[in-house]
Amino acid sequence: MPGKCRLVRQGPRRPISIGGVMVGEQGKPVVIAGPCSVEDREMIRETADYIAREIVDGLGFKRIILRGGCWKPRTSPYSFQGHGWRAVEWLREAGDRAGLPVITEVMDPRHVAGLAGMVDAVWVGARNMQNTPLLLELASGFPGPVLLKRHFGALIEEWLCAAEYLLANGKEDVALIERGTRGINEYARFTLDVTVIPIVKQEARLPLVVDVSHPAGKRSLVPALARAALAAGADGIMVEVHPEPGRALSDKDQQLGLEEFRRLLESLMEMKLL
Numbered sequence: 001m002p003g004k005c006r007l008v009r010q011g012p013r014r015p016i017s018i019g020g021v022m023v024g025e026q027g028k029p030v031v032i033a034g035p036c037s038v039e040d041r042e043m044i045r046e047t048a049d050y051i052a053r054e055i056v057d058g059l060g061f062k063r064i065i066l067r068g069g070c071w072k073p074r075t076s077p078y079s080f081q082g083h084g085w086r087a088v089e090w091l092r093e094a095g096d097r098a099g100l101p102v103i104t105e106v107m108d109p110r111h112v113a114g115l116a117g118m119v120d121a122v123w124v125g126a127r128n129m130q131n132t133p134l135l136l137e138l139a140s141g142f143p144g145p146v147l148l149k150r151h152f153g154a155l156i157e158e159w160l161c162a163a164e165y166l167l168a169n170g171k172e173d174v175a176l177i178e179r180g181t182r183g184i185n186e187y188a189r190f191t192l193d194v195t196v197i198p199i200v201k202q203e204a205r206l207p208l209v210v211d212v213s214h215p216a217g218k219r220s221l222v223p224a225l226a227r228a229a230l231a232a233g234a235d236g237i238m239v240e241v242h243p244e245p246g247r248a249l250s251d252k253d254q255q256l257g258l259e260e261f262r263r264l265l266e267s268l269m270e271m272k273l274l
């Protein structure tokens with residue numbers, strides 16, 4: 001099966017621009033950071049303002065994008081599902097105030113048109129990697145970049161072929177996100193597939209970001225996974241950050257506090273990984 005999808009392989013490497021932040025430029029990894037879910041206007045503002053003040057101005061690290069989930073793909077129907085369009089507005093407002101580009105997860109093809117004017121980019125979550133109606137709607141109806149997460153049970157070729165759906169239908173600005181696969185390590189939530197990083201670099205011409213929070217499942221593992229991802233050549237990391245992680249409505253064990261996040265970025269910069 002390897003080699004089946006060709007657009008993902010052919011042609012020059014193509015960095016994408018998320019609101020002016022370039023993802024996929026050699027030696028210039030990015031950071032996509034923010035809460036698992038946008039819980040209210042204040043918490044996303046606080047996160048964005050902190051990033052602008054302490055990371056962009058304080059540390060001088062400018063290649064940063066604000067993330068926040070607005071519709072959440074939860075395992076249980078009784079868990080918090082996200083605030084939907086209200087959250088999209090809060091995310092946009094917080095990003096504009098702080099001067100940060102914003103990205104959210106798109107789960108439903110019916111949301112694509114509305115998201116077009118509201119966010120700088122979208123990601124497709126792991127569970128929707130092979131949702132072809134969603135991919136086709138994004139290819140035709142979303143003007144910005146699309147970042148495609150790998151399903152936790154997907155082969156590399158299945159993931160690349162899902163990206164091929166976007167490319168083959170006219171979407172040029174596509175990047176990939178590795179976020180861990182199901183494994184036999186019961187101490188972590190998923191198993192970060194570090195091996196996939198050089199493989200995707202060899203096989204595909206698309207930028208690759210590594211979500212280091214969802215494989216970790218707990219905060220204490222996040223810094224080591226961030227170092228590993230960047231050392232292995234990822235074009236960036238995605239990290240969940242929350243002003244009060246202990247009170248988060250989703251993924252509270254893995255989100256970093258704001259100060260903890262600043263320390264992580266500082267150490268990654270000292271190690272020349274960022």
Ligand code: PEP
Binds near residue numbers: 036069125126127149
């Ligand atoms: C997320 O990034 O908030 C998320 C739900 O991730 P995944 O789709 O990788 O589980």
Ligand code: MN
Binds near residue numbers: 036037240250251
């Ligand atoms: Mn999450």
